[in-house]
Amino acid sequence: MSKIRLGIVGYGNLGRGVEKAISQNPDMELVAVFTRRSPESIDTNATAVSMADIESYKGKIDVMLLCGGSATDLEKQGPEISKHFNTVDSFDTHAKIPEYFEMVDSSAKEGGNTSLISTGWDPGLFSLNRLLGECVLPEGDEYTFWGKGVSQGHSDAIRRISGVKRGVQYTVPSEDALSTVRAGEKLDISATDRHERVCYIVLEEGADAASIEKEIVTMPNYFADYKTTVNFISEEEFQSEHTGMPHGGSVFRQGRTGEGTSQVIEFKLNLGSNPEFTSSVLVACARAVNRFASEGRVGALTVFDIPYAYLSPKSGAELRKELL
């Protein structure tokens, strides 16, 4: 069987993760990485190609994995590239998803292509589990917790403070809140009390720890409403313990069946690397897109439209025998 031929558009954390994930899937091959930078400057084992030449790859690539950011890149690239290629992306600006879907749907139909938008883990696997929860347990409540994980926005906010040399912020779900939800009990605390914020900071020489801590814990929107802990550490400790990009979280459905019987579904992720995991989801989804495309289905899709069998290289008979 011929391999699924893939292209990567954009070579940041996500693009590099996709390159690694493709190498774990023997039924796939990476044809080229497309970049707006100079192709020679890209440190990849694959062929690096200028974005300007992307259309010359029509017919040579089965699915393009769009690895740019939602805000800056995807809003433009999704509609453009889906005119020429089947695509997968991780568009994650929740409020704009319906509008983005319509744009990509119309481009993909124009080009006769299949485009899966907004996959990854949230949106993506978490969305699937929210949907499953409300379908199986229609009477019930949904809770999502994020973390422990690095929040890029909050980390940026603490790094902007004068005197902070390096800094990272972890969003940590409250253990009490998690236990309450896991036990099927109602959670009566506000959304801000469900998560804590934990900061690790390396100070500039001579900076005043007490005033920086105060500036952080009182920062409106970012920290003031949350239980916030600030830890000052050495540069060595920061380098060895806090340069990864862990993340994760849990989606819960608490339902009631029959005469008030408690039923709890939890889907939990504990991710050593947020971008590498997202990349792995994108690559599995590329297999589904390739299959939809080969069946002649055109237009935009989401994870809600994918039968899990389409994510797998195995046949239906193999799946029934091995995994059901």
Place this chain on the structure above:
Amino acid sequence: MSKIRLGIVGYGNLGRGVEKAISQNPDMELVAVFTRRSPESIDTNATAVSMADIESYKGKIDVMLLCGGSATDLEKQGPEISKHFNTVDSFDTHAKIPEYFEMVDSSAKEGGNTSLISTGWDPGLFSLNRLLGECVLPEGDEYTFWGKGVSQGHSDAIRRISGVKRGVQYTVPSEDALSTVRAGEKLDISATDRHERVCYIVLEEGADAASIEKEIVTMPNYFADYKTTVNFISEEEFQSEHTGMPHGGSVFRQGRTGEGTSQVIEFKLNLGSNPEFTSSVLVACARAVNRFASEGRVGALTVFDIPYAYLSPKSGAELRKELL
């Protein structure tokens, strides 16, 4: 929009659970319950009908939910009823699933019907998560834990012991093993060491607790290889604490991405009632079967073939806006 018209075949724990679950879904209605017993003897709010008359309901029922047991009922009923109706069942004899699929597939095709086999939570939601895990994280290990939950076979075994008035056995996953797997570490203990067995027993008047305990913990196959705890309790405590049918468990995928980064996916169920939850899954799946049938797809299907959107009464646009 007209409601999805459902029928229930078999009115045990599962059938009763399905009746309750249907009442939680406003887009569905229960047309009739089919039974081999005398229809008058069935304590249901729905119309009870003799199994002998089932074919007279052709055209009046969109999907039949088969609620019999795998060993005794489904092997015969699945192939028979799928000739005349779209069906959903929870066939769970893992080793026989491929053969059962072929039989139902052939009958359903003969009748022009759609039949979803082997749904529920295991097989069912657990199977979906095993598949998702290996697709997203192809380099990794899968672990399934069951419990805390009532094992019917083990409960029967202890109730056969002379001197035992009432008895129930819970399968309980080892907390140490769960912690190891959750942390992404390799689990080096055998399958029997991953679960403990906890028994609650009400003795007959004058029965000897010590000899009964010894008989249980040394019982070959059932208990001898496991860490087993036997608790003797009063009939009142048994009645108030141990007559439910709780169950659950976790499916884990421990994967490695990039240069050995640990990634852990966990799907966990904590079920107050095993049959009521299974029933709720069957009912959500009936919606998917009805949709497949309306699209003209005939033959047997499994959960691997269902896009989650098909489980929901909501439109694609609603799902994208509310849940993605």
